Amino acid sequence: MRALLRTLLAATLLAAPAAAQTPKEAPAISGGAVRIGVLADMSTGMADNFGTGSVTAARLALEDFGPTVLGRPIELVQADHQSKPDVAMSLARRWYDDGVDMITDLDNSAIALGVQALARDKGRLALITGSGSTVITGAQCSPKGALWVIDTYALARTIAKPMVEAGDKSWYYIVADITLGKSFVADVTPVVTGGGGKVVGQVFHPLLSPDLSSQILQAQSSGAGVIALFNVGADAINAVKQASEFGVLGGSQKLAGFYMTAVDVHALGLKVAGGMYLAEAFYWDTDDATRAFAQRFFARQKAMPNSYQAGVYSAVTHYLKAVQAAGTDEAGAVMARMRELPIDDFMTRNGRLRPDGRVVRDVSLFQVKRPEESTGPWDVMKRVATLPGDDAFRSMEAGDCPLVRKP
Incomplete structure (x- = not known):
């Protein structure tokens, strides 16, 4: 298995204010960092719609949010699942075991369903931006999963x-x-x-x-x-x-x-x-806010973003806001805050996350x-x-x- 590329988005392990905290005061962040994974097709027939564009969207979200949350660094990992469910499940299992808190993109419904079930078993989160099967929020819904962009x-x-x-x-x-x-x-x-x-x-x-x-x-x-x-x-x-x-x-x-x-x-x-x-669910030329994001995205990808790539930005941003509000990266507490907080960004106006995991926009x-x-x-x-x-x-x-x- 190829080595995973890890990008540390914080220059230091702890921000200065967090370093001054006593252990009792320190926020409940597991492993000393909040870790996000982008698991996408980066090499086969769906790579243009997901792939490195999803990674770029996640990086833009982290740049806008800041390098830390609750005084702890935010780390981003990425990998190519090659549109193969067995490859995706192996990568996701390793990530969750290594302390990745949330995995996003997950294009390909079989992959999305498998990783969502794994997230439930591991007490982690799966924010699915790349798939559209209604089964994800239907018969196989999960308290640890969300279907972020659109569905059939x-x-x-x-x-x-x-x-x-x-x-x-x-x-x-x-x-x-x-x-x-x-x-x-x-x-x-x-x-x-x-x-x-x-x-x-x-x-x-x-x-x-x-x-x-x-x-x-x-x-x-x-x-x-x-x-x-x-x-x-x-x-x-x-x-x-x-x-x-x-x-x-x-x-x-x-x-x-x-x-x-x-x-x-x-x-x-x-x-x-x-x-x-x-x-x-998103078009780059809708208004000033969508155009501003699209131009930043284009500068790196030489392509405009689509709904699924913009959805990665939205999901990562909302997740980090929920971690901040919850005071922890514990999956259940974060998901509860994600449902409470309105989703309001350049791609979603007054959106919300329902108890079945469906984001409504x-x-x-x-x-x-x-x-x-x-x-x-x-x-x-x-x-x-x-x-x-x-x-x-x-x-x-x-x-x-x-x-x-x-x-």
Whole structure:
């Protein structure tokens, strides 16, 4: 196993005021430091949407918060899970055993679910910014876990609901054969059929499939008004490229990328992706605050941040505020404070963390701009509608989370 890269963000082990404290006065920080881990895909098909961008977002959060909390240093560790659950679990177990207090990113739903369960067993925290399976806050919810950015239910409500209401009644699914893809099928179908539409077909593909032309041709020949992509990263990009080659976006059918981001759109280019629909919980060009963060991020990454990378900043910042408020890094006390404190930052206005682990925030539907509509390389999307968080996310009562289930 490759050695883990550790970045110490404090110049000294103890700030001067903390050094003067007696042992009885010292805050209850285990191991003398607060340790945060970013566990992400940094080398395969999802690296552009997560990867080093998530690490950069975490570093920016720590720079803004300061190098210490409760007079103790903050340490950041990072590792590449290579989209392999066994690798991720080995790394997470080692980190928790070595005193890492919280792990974030965790793109890939199988990885997120595994690490969330491990965090519960170890008495640590998992703040999941990179996954979207509703199971995380449903049947497998945890008192030591949170799903920070978005999920398949909210994406179904934000994308499918307004499209069906606008008259797009027939749908065909192209689905990655992973937990996330199956969650999309389960969450989008009731929205489509509940609005008077129908699903005319679906086809699955393995994760990280280089050629999706067969699936695209099946979707095109179905005659469905909307082709929905329930995949992510390189798979989603390949699907859009091949859909463009076969003339899908230039014809009568519409394309909706349910787990795509502005980063994917930029990689594709507006000539290829122009006209398609997607949803994000954050867009870099929303207001002065989002643009300020994006410019700092861009200076290091040479790319604008997406929802998941901005979510890492938000999760790390809120976690550190909760440690400060709790006076300890003990997981239960910190999570209690995280639920009490409002989440209010550049990506989230008046958000909150529910007892089932779901962070509630607004989500927006976007349409990719045509080349003639864009004013610059990263001016790639226009906002169509915004769904308030309470309308976007599934209610706790409907989620089947044992933590909130009534007898």
